[in-house]
Amino acid sequence: MTYHQPVPLLWWTRRRSYVVFVLRELSSVAVAWFVVHFLLLVTAVHRGPGAYQEFLDWSARPLILVVNLVALAFVVLHAVTWFNLAPKALVVRVQGQQVPPRMIAAGHFGAWFVVSAIVAWVLVVML
Amino acid sequence: MAGARKPAEPAGRVSTAKPSRVEAAAWLMFSAGGMVTALLVPVLMLLFGVLFPLGVLTPPDHAGFAALLSHQLVRILLLGLCVLALLHWAHRFRYTLFDGLQLDRTRTAINVLCYAAVLAGSVWAAVVLFA
Amino acid sequence: MPDTITLQVARYRPESESAPTLQEYEVPLREEWAVLDGLNYVKDHLDGTLSFRWSCRMGICGSCGMTVNGDPALTCGTFLTDYAPGPVRVEPLANFPVIRDLVVEIDDFLHKLPEVKPWLVRDDDGGVDDVEFLQTPEQLDAYKQYSMCINCMLCYSACPVYGIEPDFLGPAAIALAQRYNLAPATSAHQRLDVLATDAGVWACTYVGECTRACPKGVDPAGAIQRYKLTAAARTLLPWGKR
Numbered sequence: 001m002t003y004h005q006p007v008p009l010l011w012w013t014r015r016r017s018y019v020v021f022v023l024r025e026l027s028s029v030a031v032a033w034f035v036v037h038f039l040l041l042v043t044a045v046h047r048g049p050g051a052y053q054e055f056l057d058w059s060a061r062p063l064i065l066v067v068n069l070v071a072l073a074f075v076v077l078h079a080v081t082w083f084n085l086a087p088k089a090l091v092v093r094v095q096g097q098q099v100p101p102r103m104i105a106a107g108h109f110g111a112w113f114v115v116s117a118i119v120a121w122v123l124v125v126m127l
Numbered sequence: 128m129a130g131a132r133k134p135a136e137p138a139g140r141v142s143t144a145k146p147s148r149v150e151a152a153a154w155l156m157f158s159a160g161g162m163v164t165a166l167l168v169p170v171l172m173l174l175f176g177v178l179f180p181l182g183v184l185t186p187p188d189h190a191g192f193a194a195l196l197s198h199q200l201v202r203i204l205l206l207g208l209c210v211l212a213l214l215h216w217a218h219r220f221r222y223t224l225f226d227g228l229q230l231d232r233t234r235t236a237i238n239v240l241c242y243a244a245v246l247a248g249s250v251w252a253a254v255v256l257f258a
Numbered sequence: 259m260p261d262t263i264t265l266q267v268a269r270y271r272p273e274s275e276s277a278p279t280l281q282e283y284e285v286p287l288r289e290e291w292a293v294l295d296g297l298n299y300v301k302d303h304l305d306g307t308l309s310f311r312w313s314c315r316m317g318i319c320g321s322c323g324m325t326v327n328g329d330p331a332l333t334c335g336t337f338l339t340d341y342a343p344g345p346v347r348v349e350p351l352a353n354f355p356v357i358r359d360l361v362v363e364i365d366d367f368l369h370k371l372p373e374v375k376p377w378l379v380r381d382d383d384g385g386v387d388d389v390e391f392l393q394t395p396e397q398l399d400a401y402k403q404y405s406m407c408i409n410c411m412l413c414y415s416a417c418p419v420y421g422i423e424p425d426f427l428g429p430a431a432i433a434l435a436q437r438y439n440l441a442p443a444t445s446a447h448q449r450l451d452v453l454a455t456d457a458g459v460w461a462c463t464y465v466g467e468c469t470r471a472c473p474k475g476v477d478p479a480g481a482i483q484r485y486k487l488t489a490a491a492r493t494l495l496p497w498g499k500r
């Protein structure tokens with residue numbers, strides 16, 4: 001009789017890298033929460049200036065603020081891990097030479113910075 | 128889980144499987160969603176979730192913001208962001224349940240629930256954005 | 259440096275016990291001794307009933323993989339001094355059924371390897387004998403890393419998905435498939451039916467642990483991730499078909 005080694009139910013608590021993996025996967029919940037929060041914001045804007053201000057006040061309440069801070073941490077984790085993994089799936093060749101994985105990751109981080117700057121500029125400076 | 132493990136099957140089993148177009152599509156949407164959310168969500172979450180509510184930065188004034196949100200192109204782009212973000216969530220979350228909690232046996236139910244949530248969320252997003 | 263170190267070795271004797279137990283042995287701690295040397299000392303001097311696999315003692319046959327202090331490792335390339343003052347826990351590779359002591363059953367892996375057709379597959383039936391397949395150094399570089407695999411199965415042992423879903427084709431088999439997919443003389447779509455399936459690349463959630471465990475720098479996780487893009491394009495795009 002061979003012995004089948006059991007996999008503990010919470011196997012991912014056994015190893016640091018597994019914990020990081022599960023946290024990375026759970027960042028998707030923060031992404032979903034972002035959609036909910038954002039759609040509530042848009043709803044409030046459509047209702048008028050009063051509702052918009054009310055929504056901002058609601059978001060400033062400690063509980064919501066903590067949720068949003070945690071969500072922010074998770075979406076940053078998502079972005080960083082995502083861009084670091086990008087060169088794994090994407091192998092780019094320029095004139096027969098493979099572009100080094102570091103360059104591809106750097107390109108993604110650069111794009112992240114540019115996109116964030118544009119969004120922030122539109123929302124903070126233009127409006 | 129020890130006894131539940133299947134013994135090794137004889138050679139030839141895997142080759143009878145079919146390429147899964149559904150999983151391919153789910154992964155592609157997950158990836159597209161992962162890319163747009165990684166680029167856009169952190170800054171939006173930082174601004175609307177933290178800095179604007181706290182008053183660290185002045186939130187956009189209502190008139191200008193409402194005008195921006197009524198722009199057709201902006202609406203389409205935001206709908207795309209919301210739908211892709213939800214598709215990204217659904218794929219990752221269901222696999223977290225399958226593997227992280229070993230809910231392999233309830234695969235079909237979890238799949239249905241996750242993608243039903245995506246559908247509901249997408250309809251909500253369309254209604255809200257195009258109101 | 260103390261001159262001995264304790265090995266805590268997993269013992270499993272199916273004829274007399276239903277689950278493994280740990281047994282302690284005191285072995286000499288020498289600068290140049292790998293964990294495998296410690297096990298061989300036990301076998302030769304302390305307890306001849308201990309069973310384990312090994313052959314080359316130079317990290318090339320891939321048969322001495324075990325779990326050392328919780329990590330999958332080649333015991334011939336893992337040194338006792340790195341674990342001093344000990345103890346060192348030596349267990350069989352995780353995720354595989356144990357036959358006896360440190361010996362695991364590898365049939366599942368051996369059945370999966372040929373599934374991916376690890377040889378050159380061509381669309382035209384041109385005989386291999388009368389053509390030369392030339393390749394440039396760049397073309398070789400594209401897959402060379404995947405050809406370094408020694409079938410040690412450390413990656414399977416490190417992969418939680420394989421532990422939970424034993425049907426998963428697994429890291430080394432998919433990396434091996436990519437080794438032939440990326441070779442210039444072969445046609446990649448031949449392996450689509452095996453790779454682009456629920457038990458193929460789509461089961462992988464990129465834990466990345468296989469790549470960390472691999473003693474040969476194969477990067478199976480990268481191979482799988484890269485094939486996902488190929489698989490999606492070939493199964494979904496009308497012109498990606500063949």
Ligand code: SF4
Binds near residue numbers: 412413429472475477
């Ligand atoms: S890919 Fe690496 S870890 Fe996996 S079997 Fe091959 S050499 Fe061993």
Ligand code: FES
Binds near residue numbers: 312322333
């Ligand atoms: S004995 Fe051959 S790889 Fe260790």
